[in-house]
Amino acid sequence: MFDPGIRSLAAELLNRSLERGFTVATVESCTGGLVCGALTAIAGSSAMVLGGLITYSNEAKSALAGVPAALIAQHGAVSESVARAMAEGGRERLNATFAVSITGVAGPGGGSVEKPVGLVHFACAGPSGTRHRERRFGEQSRDEIRRLSVLEVLDLLRETVLTAPAPQAPSAGASPRP
Known part of the structure; x- marks a missing residue:
């Protein structure tokens, strides 16, 4: 279902995240669930x-990611600020590391x-803040823009996971927070 490049990135992310104890959530607009689908295609x-x-x-x-309607009205849905708010809201609502x-x-x-x-905006929210990327894939087919978007966000997530400090064990009596 997913091309070898996507499957390879998703498998690497799974292995690295499991090694480090990280969890992941996705918040998708133009890809309509393809990123989560690519990740969950891996056993x-x-x-x-x-x-x-x-x-x-x-x-x-x-409603789902907590992006303020005023932010969307001010910057438009396709913007850096909305991408950041989507990632941060998804992280908070799903209690994920990233x-x-x-x-x-x-x-x-x-x-x-x-x-x-x-034009596509990507964000990755984690314990150390939120990273953003903007890509202009040009006038390609809808399917190709969506495929390239999945690859790009998986690469952003991989880069973030690889450079993130490992989670610390909670102290006695403290509740863990990814």
């Missing part, structure tokens, strides 16, 4: 993947001069 992923939110509409971004988000214009329609087809 043993239930030890790492806590869940995924598909927030295709602006209302879902607010949460990734994707919001973009997969086309073929829906683009504008300021936000053309192929």
